[in-house]
Amino acid sequence: MNVDNGRLPEYVADQSRYDKMQFRRCGKSGLQLPMISIGLWHNFGDTDDFNNGQEMLRTAFDHGITHFDLANNYGPPYGAAEENFGRMFKKDWKPYRDELIISSKAGWDMWPGPYGNLGSRKYLMASCDQSLDRMGLDYVDIFYSHRRDPDTPLEETMGALHSIVQQGKALYVGISQYNAADTAKAHKILKDMGTPLLIHQPRYSMFDRWVEKKLMSTLKKIGTGAIAFSPLEQGVLTSKYLKGFPKNSRAVKDGRYLSKNNITKQLISKVQKLNDIAAKRGQSMAQMAIAWLLKDEGITSVLVGVSSPKQLKENIGALDNLKFSKSELAAISKILAK
Numbered sequence: 001m002n003v004d005n006g007r008l009p010e011y012v013a014d015q016s017r018y019d020k021m022q023f024r025r026c027g028k029s030g031l032q033l034p035m036i037s038i039g040l041w042h043n044f045g046d047t048d049d050f051n052n053g054q055e056m057l058r059t060a061f062d063h064g065i066t067h068f069d070l071a072n073n074y075g076p077p078y079g080a081a082e083e084n085f086g087r088m089f090k091k092d093w094k095p096y097r098d099e100l101i102i103s104s105k106a107g108w109d110m111w112p113g114p115y116g117n118l119g120s121r122k123y124l125m126a127s128c129d130q131s132l133d134r135m136g137l138d139y140v141d142i143f144y145s146h147r148r149d150p151d152t153p154l155e156e157t158m159g160a161l162h163s164i165v166q167q168g169k170a171l172y173v174g175i176s177q178y179n180a181a182d183t184a185k186a187h188k189i190l191k192d193m194g195t196p197l198l199i200h201q202p203r204y205s206m207f208d209r210w211v212e213k214k215l216m217s218t219l220k221k222i223g224t225g226a227i228a229f230s231p232l233e234q235g236v237l238t239s240k241y242l243k244g245f246p247k248n249s250r251a252v253k254d255g256r257y258l259s260k261n262n263i264t265k266q267l268i269s270k271v272q273k274l275n276d277i278a279a280k281r282g283q284s285m286a287q288m289a290i291a292w293l294l295k296d297e298g299i300t301s302v303l304v305g306v307s308s309p310k311q312l313k314e315n316i317g318a319l320d321n322l323k324f325s326k327s328e329l330a331a332i333s334k335i336l337a338k
């Protein structure tokens with residue numbers, strides 16, 4: 001597929017976009033991020049509809065979502081999301097570059113051989129150059145180490161991030177999927193080199209709460225922000241699977257990371273109960289799942305994926321009701337604990 005069929009007129013951003021979004025400061029940095037950000041992991045590959053992708057990003061920015069999150073191997077195939085974003089950037093985003101926070105990452109498998117994976121200086125430096133090339137950018141705003149490589153000294157991985165900043169290829173750096181202890185070490189190494197650790201990108205949702213144990217308190221202590229990925233558990237924390245498996249859903253269309261087998265009856269019965277609470281709050285399931293994460297002020301932003309502009313608008317609606325009563329929180333905890 002991925003061709004631009006010219007369906008969309010030239011883009012002019014909505015002038016009221018900043019009235020529609022709330023921003024949070026990222027840790028103790030000078031950077032503020034929108035409370036909802038958009039990720040290009042799915043739905044921007046070569047098997048996806050180019051104009052739909054373009055419409056989703058336009059909808060995002062028109063609602064004040066200034067942060068687009070990518071990685072070297074988003075696709076399919078690997079690299080395609082960055083390439084397609086590069087084409088969109090050329091068309092839509094060049095005039096708005098200084099209003100955008102664009103991130104990329106390296107750490108998972110990207111190209112064959114020992115230099116296209118994990119955490120070596122060799123891999124990170126080359127991958128950052130490749131990402132800039134694919135996107136047609138001079139710099140990214142945030143460059144991440146996508147995961148901790150236990151066999152590479154942390155000093156080497158953090159040294160590569162520091163060099164990328166020194167070379168002007170990224171403004172800030174982040175880490176993803178690092179545990180609390182390694183996060184504290186990474187922060188110290190970077191700080192000693194003069195590059196602050198801006199942000200951590202952990203997986204965090206109602207169904208995956210590992211960050212609550214130690215990571216969030218560590219981030220607060222070191223002044224690093226947090227952006228939660230897969231906040232809707234790839235769609236499970238929406239009303240989408242309550243009545244079966246829609247054929248255009250991620251679990252059916254693309255079983256790579258979300259398998260139908262993992263969406264058990266027991267899981268869906270939990271979502272049904274959560275959905276009832278959401279309805280009483282006047283929210284959709286997706287909206288409550290996002291609002292529930294944002295109740296912690298340490299969560300700078302919630303990084304959603306979407307397959308349509310309609311889903312994105314619904315998700316942004318989460319910001320209309322971020323307050324939870326004690327009894328709502330207790331009822332939610334009881335469901336999640338089962």
Ligand SMILES: NC(=O)c1ccc[n+]([C@@H]2O[C@H](COP(=O)([O-])OP(=O)(O)OC[C@H]3O[C@@H](n4cnc5c(N)ncnc54)[C@H](OP(=O)(O)O)[C@@H]3O)[C@@H](O)[C@H]2O)c1
Pocket residue numbers: 038039040041042069070146176177201228229230231232233234235236238239240248249250251286303304305306307310311312314315
């Ligand atoms: N750092 C890392 O290691 C890492 C790992 C994974 C993701 N990420 C980042 O996090 C971003 C988000 O991850 P994710 O895509 O897994 O997030 P998610 O928000 O948990 O799931 C997104 C999927 O949920 C469904 N959905 C979203 N809003 C919906 C709504 N209102 N109603 C019904 N269904 C809805 C859509 O699936 P359908 O296709 O079924 O419609 C959508 O593609 C990624 O794009 C990436 O930037 C980072």
